[in-house]
Amino acid sequence: MRLRIRLAKVGLARFLSHLDLQRTVERGLRRAGLPLAFTQGFNPHPRISYASALATGTSSEGEFLDVDLTEPVDPGDFVSRANAHLPEGVRVLEARPAPEAGDSLMASINAAAYRLTVTGAEEAALRSAAAAFLAAGEVVVTREGRSGPKAVNIRPQVYELTVTGPGELRALVQTGSEGNLKPEEVWAGLVALSPDLSGAELTQVHRLMLYRRDPGTGACAEPWRL
Structure with missing residues (x-):
């Protein structure tokens, strides 16, 4: 039997690295x-597969993993038993039977929704910057690569960007094997477009959900039945 799990990593647990989170779970x-169920070989370990790694320092309520x-x-019993033995800040939110066929969880995911919390920015300035971002043909930021820094146009990787309240934005961005955009790069793009945000700071990133996004329609499906 395989269960698909939605996991939260909040509070101080957000400072766990992806490897530490795997060990903790x-x-x-x-x-x-x-x-x-365990793998075979000299060093057997539980057959647990994760949809996407989460950056250290980022909290989440939308991590997905498959457990064999x-x-x-x-x-429901899985959820209660697991939470009784997981540390504070790491919680199983829901469990459902996983699909028996189809792509792996990791291969299915290509989009992620984030909540970005900002300090030192007026709401009007955030709304103006978000509108400018969405209207721009390209938004260029500097990305550190193996061969050094390079300029990258991140505009095609941002599907939605809205201001949801004072000091708060929601961004739907590309993630997965075909391209992975960091929320910090979205913020860097906003600052580059708006001098009014030069003194503001991105203070917290929270992943809300992972999705399979249809490139043609833009429709997003949660990972339960992918």
């Missing part, structure tokens, strides 16, 4: 006595 599920089990477990 594995230890919690093992301590819960759940019937985890050797016997059926009621999804």
Whole structure:
């Protein structure tokens, strides 16, 4: 049996690296006595696959992973047993049976929604910058690569950008194997377009959800039945 899990990483747990999060989840599920399926070989480990790595310092309520089990477990029971053995800030929010066919979870995901919290910016300045961003033909930022810094046009990787309140924006951006845009780059693009934001600061990034986005229609589906 395979369960698809939605996980939250909040509070101080947001400072866990992706590798630390993997270890934390594995230890919690093992301590819960759940019937985890293991890989074969000299160093067996639970068969758990993640949709997308989350940057250290970024909180989330939309992390997805698939967990293979050797016997059926009621999804609600899985949630309660897992949370009893996971540390504060790491919580299983929901579990459902995973699809039996189709692409892997990682291969299915190509978009992510983020909430960006900003200090030191007037709401009017944020709205003006977001409108300028969406209207721009290109938004160029500097990205550090293996061969050094390079200029990158990030505009095609930003699908939605809205101001949702004072000091708060929501961004839907590309993620996954075909391209991965960091929320910090969205903020850098906004600052580049608006001198009014030069003294403002991006203070928190929170991932709201992962999606499979249809490139033709722009429709987004949550990962439950992909």
